[in-house]
Amino acid sequence: MTRYLEDTATERLEADEREGLYGPLAEAVRALVDASIRTEVDDHVIRQATADLERIAGHLRAHQLPGSYGVHSEAPGRRRTWGSPVIGVRNPIAPPLTLQHAPDGLVWSEFRVGTAYEGPPGRLHGGMAALILDHVLGEAVSASGHWGLTGTLTLRYRRGTPLGRLRTEARIDRVEGRKAYVVGSIADDEGITVEAEAIFILPKGYVHPDATA
Numbered sequence: 001m002t003r004y005l006e007d008t009a010t011e012r013l014e015a016d017e018r019e020g021l022y023g024p025l026a027e028a029v030r031a032l033v034d035a036s037i038r039t040e041v042d043d044h045v046i047r048q049a050t051a052d053l054e055r056i057a058g059h060l061r062a063h064q065l066p067g068s069y070g071v072h073s074e075a076p077g078r079r080r081t082w083g084s085p086v087i088g089v090r091n092p093i094a095p096p097l098t099l100q101h102a103p104d105g106l107v108w109s110e111f112r113v114g115t116a117y118e119g120p121p122g123r124l125h126g127g128m129a130a131l132i133l134d135h136v137l138g139e140a141v142s143a144s145g146h147w148g149l150t151g152t153l154t155l156r157y158r159r160g161t162p163l164g165r166l167r168t169e170a171r172i173d174r175v176e177g178r179k180a181y182v183v184g185s186i187a188d189d190e191g192i193t194v195e196a197e198a199i200f201i202l203p204k205g206y207v208h209p210d211a212t213a
């Protein structure tokens, strides 16, 4: 279920405080994911850790949202996507990326990817590169004042993308009616490893989400 929710003033004031609470939780789970992949401890320690984690998950499930997190609108153009698998403050699956917006419309981020995103040994999984680029290109569309869903995303994997420190960027190329054409990339210290281009389409009959806010 996708939700576009307007925060109350109180919720807006509390947002920073909540981020300080949920961010470390997600970070702890990220560390756990890495530990789960790489641990070499004895079997009895694994079994004990499994029981401990099931107990902790039970604590967190005692009171939870009925569905997905959705998108909370704080103000037009300012959204809280804490459930996002790319930038979500509350989503341990997210690397996470912190997106930066340049005045000329460029959206970029410097981020790290670890063992959880490995495809070829020591390298970023191609699907993960697609996930990151889908989101960052979508943000470039949003930053230009347009909106849409990914219609087509085309990637060219020029060479392997190493795990570790990376940079991604995207910018809008042009808009034709309901279609926004956008380009972007992922790069390591040596240069671009993955190139992307996409067409984001405002679905028939939809208006920009901010127009209804």
Ligand SMILES: CCCCCCCCCCCC(=O)SCCNC(=O)CCNC(=O)[C@H](O)C(C)(C)COP(=O)(O)OP(=O)(O)OC[C@H]1O[C@@H](n2cnc3c(N)ncnc32)[C@H](O)[C@@H]1OP(=O)(O)O
Residues within 6 Å of the ligand: 071, 079, 081, 134, 135, 138, 139, 142, 148, 149, 150, 151, 152, 177, 178, 179, 199, 201, 202, 203, 204, 209
């Ligand atoms: C606020 C939250 C922020 C939150 C910010 C979070 C950002 C997250 C970013 C992640 C983005 C995603 O994951 S989005 C999720 C993944 N994507 C989806 O689920 C989209 C699924 N597909 C659809 O819903 C639909 O097929 C659409 C919307 C793409 C198009 O449907 P439509 O609106 O009926 O389009 P239609 O009238 O047939 O065609 C309009 C024009 O687009 C062309 N066209 C149609 N489909 C395609 C296509 N797939 N690729 C290219 N071009 C296409 C047609 O030829 C036509 O061109 P012409 O004749 O006019 O020239």
